[in-house]
Amino acid sequence: MQSNLVTDDKQKNKLEKAFEILKTMASKPSGLIGLTIVLFHVVLALISPYIAPYDYKAISPNTMLLAPSAEHWFGTDSLGRDVFTRTILGGRTALTVTFFGSLIALLWGGLLGIFCGLVGGKIDDVVMRVVDAFLSIPWILAMLLIVSLLGTSTEVLIPALGFFYGKGIVRVARAATHDVIAKDFIVSARARGHSNMSIIWNEIIPNVRDAILVEGAMRWSWMLLGFSSLSFLGFGVSPPTPDWGLMISNARGLMSFAYWSVIAPIVGLSSLIIGINLTADAFAKALGIDRSTKAPV
Amino acid sequence: MLLLILKRIGLGLITLFIVSLITFVGVEVLPGDACTTYLEREAYGAALDACIKRLGLDVPAYERYLDWASNVMRGDFGYSLSGEMPINEVLGPRVKNSLVLASVSILIGIPLAIVLGIITALWRDKLPDIMISTITIFSMTIPEFISATLLILIVAIWLGWLPGIVIIPSDATFYELLSNIILPVVAISMIMTAHMARMVRSSVIQVMASDYVQMAILKGVPYWKMVFRHVLPNALLPAINVVALTIAWLLGGVVVTEVVFNYPGLGRLVIESISNRDLPVVQALAIILASIYVGINLIADLMTLMLNPRLKSLQIRK
Numbered sequence: 001m002q003s004n005l006v007t008d009d010k011q012k013n014k015l016e017k018a019f020e021i022l023k024t025m026a027s028k029p030s031g032l033i034g035l036t037i038v039l040f041h042v043v044l045a046l047i048s049p050y051i052a053p054y055d056y057k058a059i060s061p062n063t064m065l066l067a068p069s070a071e072h073w074f075g076t077d078s079l080g081r082d083v084f085t086r087t088i089l090g091g092r093t094a095l096t097v098t099f100f101g102s103l104i105a106l107l108w109g110g111l112l113g114i115f116c117g118l119v120g121g122k123i124d125d126v127v128m129r130v131v132d133a134f135l136s137i138p139w140i141l142a143m144l145l146i147v148s149l150l151g152t153s154t155e156v157l158i159p160a161l162g163f164f165y166g167k168g169i170v171r172v173a174r175a176a177t178h179d180v181i182a183k184d185f186i187v188s189a190r191a192r193g194h195s196n197m198s199i200i201w202n203e204i205i206p207n208v209r210d211a212i213l214v215e216g217a218m219r220w221s222w223m224l225l226g227f228s229s230l231s232f233l234g235f236g237v238s239p240p241t242p243d244w245g246l247m248i249s250n251a252r253g254l255m256s257f258a259y260w261s262v263i264a265p266i267v268g269l270s271s272l273i274i275g276i277n278l279t280a281d282a283f284a285k286a287l288g289i290d291r292s293t294k295a296p297v
Numbered sequence: 298m299l300l301l302i303l304k305r306i307g308l309g310l311i312t313l314f315i316v317s318l319i320t321f322v323g324v325e326v327l328p329g330d331a332c333t334t335y336l337e338r339e340a341y342g343a344a345l346d347a348c349i350k351r352l353g354l355d356v357p358a359y360e361r362y363l364d365w366a367s368n369v370m371r372g373d374f375g376y377s378l379s380g381e382m383p384i385n386e387v388l389g390p391r392v393k394n395s396l397v398l399a400s401v402s403i404l405i406g407i408p409l410a411i412v413l414g415i416i417t418a419l420w421r422d423k424l425p426d427i428m429i430s431t432i433t434i435f436s437m438t439i440p441e442f443i444s445a446t447l448l449i450l451i452v453a454i455w456l457g458w459l460p461g462i463v464i465i466p467s468d469a470t471f472y473e474l475l476s477n478i479i480l481p482v483v484a485i486s487m488i489m490t491a492h493m494a495r496m497v498r499s500s501v502i503q504v505m506a507s508d509y510v511q512m513a514i515l516k517g518v519p520y521w522k523m524v525f526r527h528v529l530p531n532a533l534l535p536a537i538n539v540v541a542l543t544i545a546w547l548l549g550g551v552v553v554t555e556v557v558f559n560y561p562g563l564g565r566l567v568i569e570s571i572s573n574r575d576l577p578v579v580q581a582l583a584i585i586l587a588s589i590y591v592g593i594n595l596i597a598d599l600m601t602l603m604l605n606p607r608l609k610s611l612q613i614r615k
Binding site: 141 | 311312313315316319320323324434435438439440441442443446447449450454548549552553556557567568571574579582583586587590
């Protein structure tokens with residue numbers, strides 16, 4: 001009974017804290033705009049299959065390259081598919097892939113970073129060398145290699161993106177762990193005889209969580225950029241999946257007379273990336289972490 | 298000091314060694330070796346054996362790696378599969394074209410970024426800052442292929458001022474390049490400038506809040522003298538490293554931009570060679586791009602060392 005009360009209290013405190021952070025984020029116009037855009041895209045991604053007016057893969061020679069009208073709000077593309085339908089469905093692909101990708105990146109990057117920071121010594125040296133080496137291969141080359149090795153399905157893209165965007169998190173988590181590990185409460189936890197696992201779980205993770213989460217939020221927008229660039233180059237999801245990068249690349253050749261089919265996905269992708277960026281910035285500021293002097297590695 | 302420089306160079310070389318291992322192993326585990334890719338459906342019997350012999354695929358992997366690595370160190374990347382010509386000949390003009398594109402973008406981007414960064418920092422939260430910062434956030438967050446596509450749509454198609462697509466062979470002369478290069482340069486330097494301007498801005502703001510600047514203000518040093526004597530040297534120094542990392546990071550963006558504009562540089566070669574599964578070329582590109590990255594970072598480290606008197610006396614820097 002007693003312990004139940006305590007955990008309930010803790011739970012409530014956590015919720016309250018999250019709410020506080022959200023409130024701080026929304027108190028500035030840029031944070032509010034960012035949150036609104038992200039929320040809009042998430043809601044749209046959830047309901048888009050139910051509100052899409054047409055079939056996203058229905059090809060029809062009669063409706064090729066129609067200008068925007070009451071029937072086709074954003075016009076049609078070169079295969080006669082409705083651009084509005086494909087644009088609102090495109091957000092689903094982008095959000096699903098990058099959300100799970102970021103989750104994987106956070107998990108393995110964060111845990112490996114904490115481990116390296118805690119263990120130190122030779123293992124740490126070797127791991128960081130390998131991470132540095134991976135960082136020095138341009139992301140695009142690495143991603144292209146993986147994709148041409150394993151194919152272009154979302155089951156491949158999600159772990160591949162997660163892996164490649166996680167290596168930067170290793171660095172951040174390691175640095176944050178280094179800051180924490182010299183503190184008194186770790187020393188006293190060791191003196192009390194706590195195991196390494198318990199120290200990681202109870203002492204280190206709560207203290208490095210903020211830094212890692214902020215990094216993860218930033219990575220999310222870079223991953224979206226990377227993912228859509230891959231699709232644009234023809235190495236991302238395969239057609240006829242509705243995807244913004246793919247739509248832009250397909251419509252680009254015809255944009256001198258059918259600009260609508262390139263404008264709609266551009267607006268969708270740009271607004272989502274800007275929204276995530278503003279949100280991540282506001283999130284960092286609300287947690288008191290300054291990222292503005294860091295390079296985008 | 299010398300020890301420090303040597304240590305940096307050593308670390309860079311170790312990084313390159315690991316990169317070469319990673320790409321070699323990566324290419325090694327690709328399904329199908331160079332021969333099955335090259336011969337496609339005729340990959341059986343005598344033809345396959347002959348090809349394996351010719352490319353030396355019958356020796357163990359570690360021997361091939363050593364062989365390849367020693368050739369690379371002598372500057373010989375071997376033969377490309379699709380073109381059947383030495384990779385060096387394939388790479389030469391591409392490297393030159395990309396260098397022209399990158400250096401023009403950097404020459405425009407860095408000074409512009411410094412000026413914009415200083416303006417936004419000195420007029421912090423005032424109108425110039427709000428306007429410039431909004432523009433930089435937009436141009437740095439939007440993917441390269443979108444800004445490049447929009448540039449083509451607006452400048453080339455709607456306004457008709459410039460050609461939208463580069464149609465020059467990869468061995469074009471320098472002057473032919475320059476006239477075709479304007480839109481790609483704008484696309485690349487837009488993003489680069491935005492990233493760097495933001496870093497310069499926060500660096501200047503940090504220095505402006507420091508004790509010695511407050512001291513200078515209280516001492517009555519004229520504003521602009523204070524800015525140029527006390528703030529800028531201290532603010533731009535830490536920015537060098539970050540600028541280097543940004544340039545290296547943008548290598549990926551350059552690939553995309555080159556594809557959008559059909560520019561015959563290294564970036565388009567990356568896409569072409571991966572589409573064609575031209576593995577020797579992919580390996581060569583990985584090493585070259587990683588060397589550029591390591592090299593830029595090394596130069597930045599050394600520059601920071603040279604310019605910072607406090608670090609000269611230090612033996613080891615974390």
